[in-house]
Amino acid sequence: MRADEMPAFKDLLTDAMAYYGKDCSAFTLTVWWGALQGCELEQVATALQRHAMDPERGQFAPKVADLVRVLQGTSTDRAALAWGKVHEAMSAVGAYRDVVFDDPAIHAVVEDLGGWPKVCRTDTKELSYLQHRFQEAHRAYTARGQFEYQRRLAGDRSPDYEYTRNGLPAPRPALVGEPERAIAVIQNGNAAGKTLISTLPEQAMGLLANTTLQEARA
Template identity: 65%
Template sequence: MQQSEFPAFRDMLTDVMAYYRQDVSRFVLDLWWNACKPFDLQQLGSAMQRHATDPEHGQFPPKVADMVRILQGTTTDRASLAWGKVLESMSAVGAYTDVVFDDPAIHAAAEDMGGWPKMCRTDLRELGLLQHRFTQSYRAYAERGQFDYPRRLAGDRSPDSEYERAGLKLPRPALIGDPARAKLVYQGGGSGKTAITFASIQTLGHQIAAAIEAPRSAA
């Protein structure tokens, strides 16, 4: 929603809560507005109506979580839909093309699976296991909300440096899903996830010993 839609949003929420004989405080209004801004106002109105007519949930006043459940589904639902999108793209696009999905959690989960080319080359007998691992990883990222992810899933092609050396532009990635949202995913991504660093036990031992000795030397 845009800021200009705030008055209409406020009136709608006030009317809905009045149906349940509840007032809308400024705190509640701000909470709803900040949580629902990613949604379309018309879609939100339809979700309010669906909640009110739900035989099980409609007898209670709506909460933000109810709207998210209706508009986005549970993380399990979203993970299943994401896997379907990935599975179709694996055969339609293939391992040699860079891809940008319209969902950053797909990028993060795909990197956990070893990258786009590896996923595309999964043996048919292993697809069930890949689906299980992917959906588990996807749900973890979707529930976290904020995470690092690669701006694009690189295909099995020549490195970027070879294109630059030859004075060629990088090949355009395939946009999967909603093109506008895929572009936002690309803009918000990075080169990858936070790198994992480690030090050997021996190195750590030397560092700890040096830290212990430092105060003694100063004394």
């Protein structure tokens, strides 16, 4: 959940606790927010509803552990749905076109798997293994909540500057999923990706050299 969704989350939790005749204190809200911030507000609302409908546990006011139990299944479902989007886009969009999904975790996972063109060119007999790796990684990123990711997954095409040099606009990426969410992925992502790789600055070289010398003498 985003920081600006805190008021909506507070209203949701307050209503859920009122259903059981319980108050939602500031401390309770803080604990729940910290535990569930990595989830989407819609997921939390669904989990609260599922808890209320549980014949056994639903008789009592929910605790964080109750929702975590429900959300574990939700994250598995979400990973499977995310793979479905990727698998369809592999053939519908292809390796030569940029793509933007409506789920930032997809972008992070695809980068881990070697990039969009490599994923698209996966041999058919290796798809089941790729699906397993994808869904495991997707669940991990979803649980983390906050992570860096590329704003668009680049296809295997000419770089943008070649289009600009010839007075042509760069090709528009394909949006996969809900357009508004995909645009939000572009706005909140970055160009470099999730892993920052840079060169050690000059002033740090002396420190590295001294540390290496001390290790050699030890």
